[in-house]
Amino acid sequence: MDGVLTDGRIYYSGRGEQLQSFYVQDGFGIKAAQRAGIIVAVISGRRSGAVKHRCRELDIHHVLQGVQDKLAAFARLAARLKVTAAECACIGDDVPDVTLMRRLGRSYAVPDGHAAARAAAHTITRLRGGRGAVREVCDELTRARRRPRRRS
Numbered sequence: 827m828d829g830v831l832t833d834g835r836i837y838y839s840g841r842g843e844q845l846q847s848f849y850v851q852d853g854f855g856i857k858a859a860q861r862a863g864i865i866v867a868v869i870s871g872r873r874s875g876a877v878k879h880r881c882r883e884l885d886i887h888h889v890l891q892g893v894q895d896k897l898a899a900f901a902r903l904a905a906r907l908k909v910t911a912a913e914c915a916c917i918g919d920d921v922p923d924v925t926l927m928r929r930l931g932r933s934y935a936v937p938d939g940h941a942a943a944r945a946a947a948h949t950i951t952r953l954r955g956g957r958g959a960v961r962e963v964c965d966e967l968t969r970a971r972r973r974p975r976r977r978s
Contacts, residue, residue, distance in 0.1 A: 833956030
C-alpha cells in the first residue's frame, strides 16, 4: 500500500490524524481488473483508516493491515480463495515485500522502491508508486487475462 498505491508519504493533521493521497487512475485500473475477473487484495504492514476507506470505496474485499509476515498472510488468503502462488501477482516497494515477491508467479516493483524490491521483481514499472504504477500493472494483468491462450 504505502509506496505503491500511495507515494509513500504520510501527512498528519494538527490533531494527529493520518492523511494519505491516492492516485485516481490507480483506482480506475483496480476497478477494470476486477471487472475482468481479477481478485484484488491488499496486504500491508501498517494500519491506516485512509487505506481502509479507499479499499472500501474500490470494493477491495481482502484487506489485511498490520501484517508482519506478508508471505504467511498471503498463504492463508490463497488457501481461502483456492488459488496458487503461481496464479498470483503482487507489487511491492520495500524489503518487507521481497519474500512474497519471490514466491508469486509475477511480481512488480516501483522504480522508486528499495533496491531489494527492485531486484526481486520480474518487472519494474515505468510509473512511480502513487503515480500510476498500480494502474500500469492492472492494465497489463487485464490485457493478459483477456488474451486468448495458445494451444500446445
